[in-house]
Amino acid sequence: MATVDGATRRRPGRRFWASRGRGPARRGVHPGRGTATASALAAALALTLAAGCTNGPAPADDGRGTDRPASRTDTGTAAAVGQVLAVKIDNVRAARPQTGLDAADIVYVEQVEGGLSRLMAVYATRLPKTVGPVRSARESDLELLRQFDRPALAFSGAQGKLLPLIDKEPLEAVTPQDAEDAYYRGTEKASPHNLYLRPHRVLPSAPGEAALTTGFRHGPAPDGGTPTRSRTVRYPSARFTFTWSQERRGWEMTTDGAPTVTADGRRLAPPTVVVQYVDVRRSGYHDVLGNHTPYTQTVGSGTAEVLRDGRSHDVRWLRPTATDGTRFTTRAGTPVAFAEGQVWVVFAQRP
Numbered sequence: 001m002a003t004v005d006g007a008t009r010r011r012p013g014r015r016f017w018a019s020r021g022r023g024p025a026r027r028g029v030h031p032g033r034g035t036a037t038a039s040a041l042a043a044a045l046a047l048t049l050a051a052g053c054t055n056g057p058a059p060a061d062d063g064r065g066t067d068r069p070a071s072r073t074d075t076g077t078a079a080a081v082g083q084v085l086a087v088k089i090d091n092v093r094a095a096r097p098q099t100g101l102d103a104a105d106i107v108y109v110e111q112v113e114g115g116l117s118r119l120m121a122v123y124a125t126r127l128p129k130t131v132g133p134v135r136s137a138r139e140s141d142l143e144l145l146r147q148f149d150r151p152a153l154a155f156s157g158a159q160g161k162l163l164p165l166i167d168k169e170p171l172e173a174v175t176p177q178d179a180e181d182a183y184y185r186g187t188e189k190a191s192p193h194n195l196y197l198r199p200h201r202v203l204p205s206a207p208g209e210a211a212l213t214t215g216f217r218h219g220p221a222p223d224g225g226t227p228t229r230s231r232t233v234r235y236p237s238a239r240f241t242f243t244w245s246q247e248r249r250g251w252e253m254t255t256d257g258a259p260t261v262t263a264d265g266r267r268l269a270p271p272t273v274v275v276q277y278v279d280v281r282r283s284g285y286h287d288v289l290g291n292h293t294p295y296t297q298t299v300g301s302g303t304a305e306v307l308r309d310g311r312s313h314d315v316r317w318l319r320p321t322a323t324d325g326t327r328f329t330t331r332a333g334t335p336v337a338f339a340e341g342q343v344w345v346v347f348a349q350r351p
Contacts, residue, residue, distance in 0.1 A: 100131035115236025132196035215325025219337030225311035
């Protein structure tokens with residue numbers, strides 16, 4: 001039986017194989033189905049071995065990650081499976097500083113029980129050595145992840161009534177019970193804030209930018225905008241401040257009044273921050289204390305602020321269905337491009 005935080009669970013028929021001697025960490029290959037041919041299994045195993053997965057103890061990790069660009073064919077198209085890795089990451093004070101956040105392509109910020117915050121980091125262009133601390137999934141994650149092609153979702157557990165919904169989703173669940181060799185417990189933080197993931201034991205390599213089927217665009221900034229030095233977003237029990245650094249060409253982050261840093265002490269400064277106004281309502285799920293889980297609705301339309309290059313742009317967002325990415329446009333309908341580099345999307349309650 002799983003709980004909201006920190007629990008692992010068994011999910012028969014949806015088990016994700018870790019690469020340590022039990023099969024390839026790839027979608028479409030499951031124990032007991034009997035549909036894969038011997039040649040397909042051999043090819044998948046060869047791919048896993050070539051990726052260099054090891055059975056040794058978890059390496060010391062400085063949080064900086066390792067660049068793993070996707071391989072490319074002669075035509076210049078990405079030769080990767082197209083499966084992103086999404087990781088649910090703890091964001092309470094006891095969990096900071098997190099490891100591997102700076103390697104993510106996108107970091108989503110959502111409200112959870114008690115007005116606190118939790119992160120979902122999405123990896124496509126590179127995989128860090130370690131990511132964490134890993135925490136539990138929420139109902140909102142399922143809708144958000146539908147935009148990707150069968151993503152791998154790493155999380156520590158979920159509320160028991162939510163598990164049947166996760167079973168039905170087009171994703172690969174990666175929990176400590178599903179892929180025990182991909183996880184370890186650290187020693188610097190107290191449980192439950194010390195569960196870490198080794199991404200290379202989930203995906204053999206980073207799939208590449210083409211796997212980010214989000215609707216996001218990179219390019220020149222839109223015309224206009226308001227010069228902005230700092231922007232703060234508040235949840236009932238959490239707050240985020242983004243302060244423009246001309247030197248770093250990014251928005252230096254502060255979380256709950258303290259600098260947001262990597263495991264080796266470097267300040268996070270994403271080039272683009274999106275404050276997306278959405279409906280946040282009470283769901284039918286709750287934690288062990290009875291606090292109801294907020295549901296963040298990311299399908300629909302509304303307004304947003306795009307922070308880039310020291311300016312704030314008032315825009316509109318549109319996501320017609322769960323399988324669509326989110327498109328951002330100016331009031332006149334012109335597509336809005338983001339700066340190259342990491343994007344943080346902070347979901348805020350619609351005014």
